[in-house]
Amino acid sequence: MNLQTQKPNTYYSIAKVLIGVSFALVIPYLIMFIGGVYYWKMGILLYDLITFLIFYQIALFGVSVSMHRYFSHKAFQTSRGFEIFLFIIGSSVLQYSPLYWASFHRKHHRFPDRPGDPHSPWSTDTDRKMTLRTWAHSHFLWGFSFDFETTARQYAPDWLAKPHLQVLHKYHYFIGLFFIVLAGLFEMFLMGTPEGFFRGLYFGGILRILTLHNFVFF
């Protein structure tokens, strides 16, 4: 692909950004803050730390082994069954589906820190001057500037051709939400009381996801 023919990535739709920022940033961080104050006062338990660490490790595996090594770089070969398992673990992170993640990441490697790189401050600018706009673009706004379908068709046709992955791709948000509920059930089982369910939703769900997002995005 020719660099000159690359379309700039900064086509933000204001409505999309407002809705996206509310649902992906404002509401989750508000829940994290309120929950943090609440559980700080109630006291943080060893069960909370165990649930957080286990589900954090699962999500970390989802980013590094599933979405990065396997779906983006095809660093190893595996069976169809394990591929499905990797897709499910990758979806648990709630950073779009592994199919979209891989297509952005392949595009990033195609144009590293050059015009065309989806999440670089220099995605459209050739003069390397950091501004608030370029910083915000590289940190999180890039997620709202994409034509996901086109990028996936261009950069992940191998995965798009697999019907079983298309089905999982369609339901990736549900898989992500399922893992939050699973964390609740896990801590409820550990504690042996219904209170554990809500603690698990917080520590193994919302806190785990936002902590990992911040490590990945920075």
Ligand SMILES: [Zn+2]
């Ligand atoms: Zn890579």
